[in-house]
Amino acid sequence: MATKLKRMASSTRSSFITYGMVIVAYAVMEALLSGGLLTSSLKGMLVPICAYVVMAVSLNLTVGIMGELSLGHAGFMSVGAFTAVIAAAALGSTVAGPVRLAASMAVGGVAAGLVSLIVVVPVLRLQGDYLAIVTLAFGEIIKNIINCVYVGLDGAGIHFGMKDAAALGLEADGKMLLQGPMGAVGIPKLSTLTAGFILMMLTLAVVLNFVHSRSGRAVMALRDNRIAAESVGISPTRYKMMAFVTSAVLAGLAGGLYAMNFSSILAKKFDFNTSILILVFVVLGGMGNIRGSIIAAAALTVLPELLRQFADYRMLVYAIVLILVMLFTNNPACKALFARFKFGSSARKEAV
Amino acid sequence: MFSKLVPIPSGAMIPDRDADKSPILECINLGVTFGGLKAVENFNLTIGRTEIAGLIGPNGAGKTTVFNLLTKVYQPTKGTILLDGKDTHGMNTIQVNRAGVARTFQNIRLFTNLSVEDNVKGGMNNAMHYNMWSGIFRLPGFWKEERVAHERAMELLSIFDMQDMASARAGSLPYGAQRRLEIVRALATNPGLLLLDEPAAGMNPSETAELMENIRKIRDTFQIAVLLIEHDMKLVMNICEGICVLNFGQIIAKGSPEDIQSNPTVIEAYLGKKKEA
Secondary structure, X not given: OHHHHHHHHHHHHHHHHHHHHHHHHHHHHHXXXXXXXXXXXXXXXXXXXXXXXXXHHHHHHHHHHOOOOOOOHHHHHHHHHHHHHXXXXXXXXOOOHHXXXXXXXXXXXXXXXXXXXXXXXXXXXXXXXXXXXXXXXXXXXXXXXXXHOEEEEEOOEEEEEOOOOHHHOOOOOOEEEEEHHHOEOOOOOOOOHHHHHHHHHHHHHXXXXXXXOHHXXXXXXXXXXXXXXXXXXXXXXXHHHHHHHHHHHHHHHHHHHHHOOOOOEOHHHHOHHHHHHHHHHHHHHOOXXXXXXXXXXXXXXXXXXXXXXXXXXXXXXXXXXXXXXXXXXXXXXXXXXXXXXXXXXXXXXXXX | OOOOXXXXXOOOOOOHHHOOXXXXXXXXXXXXXXXXXXXXXXXXXXXXXXXXXXXXXXXXXXHHHHHHHHOOOOOOOEEEEEEOOEEOOOOOHHHHHHOOEEEOOOXXXXXXXXXXXXXXXXXXXXXXXXXXXXXXXXXXHHHHHHHHHHHHHHHHHHHHOOHHHOOOEHHHOOHHHHHHHHHHHHHHXXXXXXXXXXXXXXXXXXXXXXXXXXXXXXXXXXXXXXXXXXXXXXXXXXHOOEEEXXXXXXXXXXXXXXXXXXXXXXXXXXXXOOOOO
C-alpha cells in the first residue's frame, strides 16, 4: 500500500506542478495586465501563446506519447480556426461574448476531430517516415482547400462556394466570412487571456488524465513495443485512433482561440512552417514531457519579440539560441543534472 | 466427457491428471512456408490443461516460428490450431491472446519506458472495461478499476518478489528481472496457455533454479498449461512433463524427458552422427 501511495503521489504531484505552473503564469500575466506593465506587442501575444501551448501539448500526445511523427498539426488548427470563425458569425452578436467564443471553439474542435477521422484511416496503416509524409501532405491539402473556399452569411443562412464571392449570390445585407485566398475577414475579437487559460487547463487535464489512464497506457505500450502490445491483446487501431483524434480536437480548439484574437486571418498562417514550429516546441520541451512543451511553446513564442533589438539579425539569433538550447538540453551531463531535480525519480535510477 | 474433434496424433503428451479433460492446445499438421522454405512442417502437438511441456531443438530448428504461429504473428499456411477445442483460423494476435494464449519473447520485448507496474497493467488492458471518457474525466469506473488493477498487479509481481520495483522504469531493470517481468505481464492477460521463449536465457544457475520453481508455482497457482522453449537442458528435463524435439522444422521426437534423453535421433540432431568405424 505504501508503494501505491508513493507512486500515485509522484504522478499526481507531477501533474499538479504542471497545473500550478500554468495557474501562476496566468495570475502573473493578469496582474501585469491590470498594472499596465506589458508592452502592447507583448499584450497581443498572450492569446497566441496560449494557443501555441495547447498546440504543443496536443502534438506531444501524438509525437511523444504515441510516438508517431505528425507534420500536419497546423492543418487541424486551421480547420478549427476557420470553422470557429464561421460558427461565431452564425451565432451572431446577440449571444454573449464568452458563450459565443466557447460555442464556436467547440464547433472548431469538433470539425477538426471529424477531419482527423478521415486522416486517421491512412495514418493508421503507416508508421514512421511514411506517416510523417502523409500528415505533411494533409496539412498542405487543408491549406489549399481553405484557400479556395468562399463562405458568406446573409438572412437566408450560410452560403458555401468554391468559385468566387459573387457566385455565392448573397443578399444585399449579406457579408463575406471567408474569401478564398484573402482569408477570413471581419472576425469578432472574442479571445481573451482568461479563455486561453481555461483552454490550457482543459487541455492539460485531458492530456494528463488520458496518459495516466488505461487508454494512455495502451498507447504508450504500443509506442514502446507494438508486437508485445499486440501479444497482450492491445489493439493498435483503437488506441492510436483515440490519441490521434483527441490531439486533433485540441488543435481545433486552439485554432478557434487563435483565430478569434485577430480581425482577419489567412490560410497561409497555418502552413508547413507552423507545423514545424509546433514540432520544435515539442522536441525542445522533450518528447512525452508535457511540462516541457508548455515552457518551450511560451518561451519560443516570446523569444522573437525579445530579440527585436537585434533588428535584421533577429531570426539568425533566434536560430542560434535554438541550436544552443538543443545542444545544452541533450548534453548527458545536463540531463543527469535535470534528473536529480526531477520529482519521484529516486526509483527511476538507471541500473548500469 | 469432451468428445475429441480429431484423434490425438501419436505421441500425445498429456499427463494422466489431464487425461480426462479436453486439451488446451492441439496443433494438427501445422505448417508454414516462407517463399519455398518450409520453416515448420507437419507439426502435431497436444498439450493438457495443466501440463508443462518443452519444445527443444538445435538453433534454427523452427521453435520460435512455432510460437509465432501459435500467436498468429505468422499465419500458418497449413494445418489447424485448436485452442480449447476452438479453431483459431483467421484470428489475429490480439484475438488469440483474448482466447487465452500469452507469451514472452526470446529477445525481451517490454514496454521499456513505462514503469514495471504499468507494464503489468498493460497486460490487464483487456480485463479493464472503463472507456476513454471515464479516464479523462476520472469517473468512478476509473478509480474502481484502477484500484483493482493496482492490487492485482502487485499480487502478480509478488510471484517473483518484484513489488518493490513497481515504480521503476522497465527498461532500467537488470536482465533477469526483465525476463521475469515479461512472464508477469503475460500472466496478467489471464491466459490458459503460457508460451515462454527461452525464459532462462542469460540467467545464472541459481536464478535458473529459482525460475524452475516459479514456473511450477505458476502452473499450480493458476492451473494453466505452459509450453516453453529452452536450451538449458537441466531446466527442461527437470520441469517438463512432455518434450517435443524439433529439427529443420520437423518433429523428430516426442515423449517424456527420459525417452528424449535416450532417443538416438535426438542425440544425433544435437551431437551429430557417430562416425562409422
